[in-house]
Amino acid sequence: MKNVPTLDIRRYDSDRDAFVAELGAAYREFGFCCISGHGIDPALVDGAYDAFKRFFALPAETKMKYHVPGSGGARGYTPFKVETAKDSSYPDLKEFWHVGREIPRDSKFADVMPPNLWPEEVPDFKAYGYGLFExxxxxxxxxxxxxxxxxxxxxxYFEDKTDQGNSILRPIHYPPITEDNIPNVRAGAHEDINFITLLVGASAEGLEVLTREGQWLPITTRGDAIVVNIGDMLQRLTNHVYPSTTHRVVNPQNENARKPRYSVPFFLHPNPDVVLDPLPQCVTPDNPSRYDTSMTSHEYLMQRLREIKLI
Structure with a gap:
């Protein structure tokens, strides 16, 4: 069976042409790749997970202090069974928190990128949460x-298009599965909205990606590897050269289903005013433009948040 490859990003400096070719091939095939050698301090990752677990262990009424109704969960806390994968009949079995980019409050994007909330009950949440975001x-x-x-x-090319991106770090808690008759999916099959998603600490089983052949392929990482996948905005911008691949989180078929699962994806978004029209480099006779309307990334985000019932 084919597997999503793990590539050492240090080769970008030592063996650039080959690394770029292998990375591009992985994304064209799977829309996913695992990245090792990135140099992110394991103590930062472990400390962040520990702080996030302490927050999710708080009483529900305490967590709800940080829920902002009507905001689409843009910042702070979103309780269980709110988000629903597009076209799914069951809400996802998860609660989560959103950390966003810190921007000056006189920024032109301030109206669409609100200030962060930080739980006072977990004093080191901010330092670990924003440290991992950066x-x-x-x-x-x-x-x-x-x-x-x-x-x-x-x-x-992308740097001045993502330097003020509406990116999100999302600590997620999937509770233990205690009943036998609920749907066997913790997060329904979906594609991500953003440019790319980086998932740190994906060592727990459950993440699966849908291959071109229609098979569900499990992804678990080893060592320091981080799962990085393409989102719908980059798929649109590259005219599907980089596919945004369907994935889901399923319950393990063993005792791990009875344990909580924690996950911390980082959704890297373009700046809100970036226009997502297919790049000329990605439009060819074999791959004509698939989009005839212009959209900014913020317009696209709002459309998708309505579809998944967050706004």
Missing amino acids: ALDQLGTRVLRALALHIGLPES
Whole structure:
């Protein structure tokens, strides 16, 4: 069976052409790749997971202090069974928190990127949460450099398009499955909305990606590897050269289903005013443009948040 490859990003500096070719091939085939050698401090990852677990262990009424109704969960806490995968009849079995980019409040994007909330009950949540946000943001920028080169763009093409991106770090808690008759999926089959998603600490089983052949392929990482996948915005911008692949989180078929599962994806978004029209480099006679309407990334985000019932 084919597997999603793990590539060492240090090769971008030591063996660039080959690394870019292998990375591009992985994304064209799977829409997913695992990235090792990134240099993110394991103590930052472990400390962040520990802080997030302490928050999710708080009483429900305490957590609800940080829920902002009507905001689409843009910042703070979203309780269980709110988000629903597009076209799914069951809400996802998860609660989560959103950390966003810290921007000046006089920024032109301030109206669509609200200030962060921080739980006072977990004093180190902010330092670990924003530290991990920044580390994954920087790693995502490095991955985008290689993706740009692979499709014939300048290495720095994406940098001024993501430097104020509406990106989100999302600590998630999937509770233990205690009943036998509920749907066997913790997060329904879906594609991500954003440019790329970086998932740190995906060592727990459950993540599966749908291959071109229609098979569900499990992904678990080893060592420091981080799962990085393409989202719908980058799929649109690259005219489907980089596919946004359907994936889901299923309950393990063993005693781990009775344990809680924690996950911390980072959704790297473009700046809200980036226009997602297919790039000329990605439009060819064999791959004519698939989109005839212009959309900014913020317009696209709002459309999708309505579809998944967050707004």
